[in-house]
Each structure stands twice: as structure tokens, then as C-alpha cells.
Amino acid sequence: MKHELKKEGKFSYLESGEGTPIVILHGLMGGLSNFDGVTSYFPDNGYKVLIPELPIYTTPLIKTSVGTFAKYLNEFITHLGLDQVIVLGNSLGGHIALVYTKMFPEKVKALVITGSSGLYESAMGESYPKRGDYEYIKQKAENVFYDPAIATKEIVDEVYATVNDRNKLVKTLAIAKSAIRHNMAKDLPKMPTPTCVIWGRNDNVTPPEVAEDFNRLLPDADLYWIEKCGHAAMMEHPDEFNQILHKWLKNRNF
Numbered sequence: 001m002k003h004e005l006k007k008e009g010k011f012s013y014l015e016s017g018e019g020t021p022i023v024i025l026h027g028l029m030g031g032l033s034n035f036d037g038v039t040s041y042f043p044d045n046g047y048k049v050l051i052p053e054l055p056i057y058t059t060p061l062i063k064t065s066v067g068t069f070a071k072y073l074n075e076f077i078t079h080l081g082l083d084q085v086i087v088l089g090n091s092l093g094g095h096i097a098l099v100y101t102k103m104f105p106e107k108v109k110a111l112v113i114t115g116s117s118g119l120y121e122s123a124m125g126e127s128y129p130k131r132g133d134y135e136y137i138k139q140k141a142e143n144v145f146y147d148p149a150i151a152t153k154e155i156v157d158e159v160y161a162t163v164n165d166r167n168k169l170v171k172t173l174a175i176a177k178s179a180i181r182h183n184m185a186k187d188l189p190k191m192p193t194p195t196c197v198i199w200g201r202n203d204n205v206t207p208p209e210v211a212e213d214f215n216r217l218l219p220d221a222d223l224y225w226i227e228k229c230g231h232a233a234m235m236e237h238p239d240e241f242n243q244i245l246h247k248w249l250k251n252r253n254f
Contacts, residue, residue: 011079019048021080023073024050025089027092038242056069071103086112087112090116091117092117092179094114098191099182111196113198113214116214119183141156143230146229146230146236188218199225201228
């Protein structure tokens with residue numbers, strides 16, 4: 001599914017639909033296309049979907065951190081003149097969404113996290129990555145999903161190209177280390193924003209107990225499981241993901 005990328009100043013983003021804004025944050029190795037299922041569903045159901053490209057590989061190394069990207073998100077939301085938004089993030093994107101919500105709670109109507117880092121150290125930093133070893137990269141990419149066939153050659157090639165680009169690899173390691181350092185366990189109990197936690201029951205990257213911890217620590221969270229599903233529920237089971245999220249948003253009158 002191809003969408004026209006809008007470029008305004010330093011921001012590049014996808015925009016689709018009209019209505020309540022859902023701002024979506026992709027993960028470290030993820031792209032905007034990871035959310036094709038969300039982008040094709042919610043604009044037809046009264047929501048405006050916005051997916052900014054995070055400047056993971058263009059931010060100066062010294063500033064490459066989860067907090068920097070949360071501030072970038074604030075600049076993006078301010079630039080568009082949005083008031084209260086729903087923020088949805090996967091993996092690193094979920095972590096950035098959590099930090100943003102902590103920093104700017106008045107701007108977040110609701111938070112949605114799936115396979116989010118922020119609590120579990122190995123989520124970002126485990127066995128990072130062997131340059132030049134295509135089979136190893138392929139295995140790691142397949143491990144993200146319950147069904148390894150979801151890791152298409154296109155996805156594997158993209159990850160392989162990233163880890164073999166020295167600049168991108170250095171930035172990848174820097175943001176991974178920042179994510180590990182930026183543990184949210186003490187912050188979550190002070191974050192009353194309504195939160196929908198959608199998790200793959202077979203997530204190998206952020207295991208199910210991480211979802212249970214988010215659900216326990218956040219004051220107003222609802223946890224939903226997707227069976228036979230890995231780290232990127234919105235890619236692996238897009239229809240079920242959309243149904244869970246849409247029902248939750250309607251029940252909460254968002």
C-alpha cells in the first residue's frame with residue numbers, strides 16, 4: 001500500500017483520513033509500511049492517521065536518545081496544530097510514545113502500545129547485529145514474527161542494508177543503549193493516561209510478561225492478547241489488531 005509522503009520543513013509523514021488524530025510511531029528497524037493495516041482501516045472509521053518518519057539516522061549521535069525523539073514528536077504535533085491525540089507505538093515507537101506521554105500528558109488523549117520497549121532490557125540490545133552475515137540477519141528478522149514467512153526478502157534486505165551501513169549501525173546501537181537506560185518502571189504508576197496494551201502471545205522480543213508488567217504498572221490500562229502472534233501484531237494479524245483497538249477506542253469514547 002503506497003501513500004504519498006508529505007514533506008514540510010524537517011518533517012516527513014503520511015496522512016490519511018479526517019477525524020480524531022492517531023499518531024503512529026514505528027520501531028527501530030520498522031518502516032511506515034508496517035502500519036498499512038491500520039492506515040487502510042481507521043481513516044474509513046472517523047480517524048485521521050498520521051505516521052511521521054522518525055529521524056533515527058539523521059539525528060547527531062550525541063543527541064540520539066528516546067527523549068530526543070519524544071521531543072521531536074512534540075514538535076511534529078505542534079507543527080500540525082493538533083490538540084489532543086491518540087498515540088500508537090510499536091517496539092521503540094511504543095517507548096517513545098510512553099516518554100512523550102510522561103512529558104506532555106495534557107496532549108495525549110489515549111496511548112496504545114504493542115511490543116513496546118521501556119521495561120525489558122533485552123528488547124533493544126540483545127545480540128546486536130552481525131554485519132555481513134545475511135543468514136543471521138534473516139534468522140533475527142524471522143524471530144520477530146510467529147510466522148517466519150512474514151519476514152519477506154524485502155524486509156530482510158532492508159535490515160541487512162541498515163546493519164551494513166556504518167552510520168546507521170552506530171545510530172542503531174546508540175538508540176538501543178538509550179532505550180535500555182531509559183527504563184520506565186518508576187514512571188508508569190504516575191501516568192494515568194488511558195492505555196490500550198495489545199500484545200502478541202508469542203512475542204520473543206518483548207515477552208508476554210512485559211505486557212503484564214505494563215498492565216500492572218500503568219494506572220488505567222487494558223491488556224489484550226493476540227494468539228499465534230509475535231512482536232509486530234499490527235503486521236501479523238492486522239484485522240484482529242484493528243478490531244481490538246477500534247472496540248477499545250469506542251468503549252472509551254475516543
